Amino acid sequence: MNRQQRIKLMDFQLRAYNEGSVEQISDQWIFFDEETEEAAMLDDFLQQEIEIFRVNRWKKGILIESGKIRSGNDIIMLRDHDLVRIRKHLIYSLERLLEGMNDDAFFQFVTTLNSLDFSIFDCIYCYNHLSFLSEENRRDGVNFIVFDNQEQICNVQHHFCYFEKVNDRFEFTINTGKRLVIEKMIS
Incomplete structure (x- = not known):
């Protein structure tokens, strides 16, 4: 098993993400966690892996600034009520x-x-x-x-x-x- 196989096994773990939706409130993006119903500033997750649900699939990227995700060479702009999931960190x-x-x-x-x-x-x-x-x-x-x-x-x-x-x-x-x-x- 090489490093890539380990990463793949970790990627398919249950509960590897915090899932929820985002809303822009007073020029700030807020993440609403679906499970805990808690709100957090999206800025708290800058430079972290994030996935957005668009066109019936999850698209992976990095949150580069509040409201913008870099996915490969593309920049995806968030919209109110977009479904997102943010990768959790291991202890x-x-x-x-x-x-x-x-x-x-x-x-x-x-x-x-x-x-x-x-x-x-x-x-x-x-x-x-x-x-x-x-x-x-x-x-x-x-x-x-x-x-x-x-x-x-x-x-x-x-x-x-x-x-x-x-x-x-x-x-x-x-x-x-x-x-x-x-x-x-x-x-």
């Missing part, structure tokens, strides 16, 4: 953890999480112990990650030992009591 410690995982462990972790109806964007807490370990010969410990998909909570313990062999063990526990353990070893 920094989770992002670093995912980047540090080998490809097999990354794929197993993300696909198992998805099979339990959770997305990496549902993360509400991540303690990445691995980031505190130097590049010494033997690195082992446990990372703790908590996900909330608005219906259930999932706690993941990531036990790792990177020495002569690479060992990643993920223990998923959902608040319903359902548990799942996967382990990936590489010699």
Whole structure:
């Protein structure tokens, strides 16, 4: 799995975007989040990835200034009540953890999480112990990650030992009591 395949898997995660509509009020663009019903200044999302729903499809671009999206070489001007979605950011410690995982462990972790109806964007807490370990010969410990998909909570313990062999063990526990353990070893 190369970097492009990882990005593709992350792009198709559920709840990867804040979706809503935009309105221009007193010469300022406001984003209304569909899920939380909260309003935010569109300027807060400048230089971030944004998608606009036009001609029955989502068109990807970068919000270059309030009311303007650059999509390739085109500039798209926003209109009142346009549907938009703004990519969410991962929690920094989770992002670093995912980047540090080998490809097999990354794929197993993300696909198992998805099979339990959770997305990496549902993360509400991540303690990445691995980031505190130097590049010494033997690195082992446990990372703790908590996900909330608005219906259930999932706690993941990531036990790792990177020495002569690479060992990643993920223990998923959902608040319903359902548990799942996967382990990936590489010699």
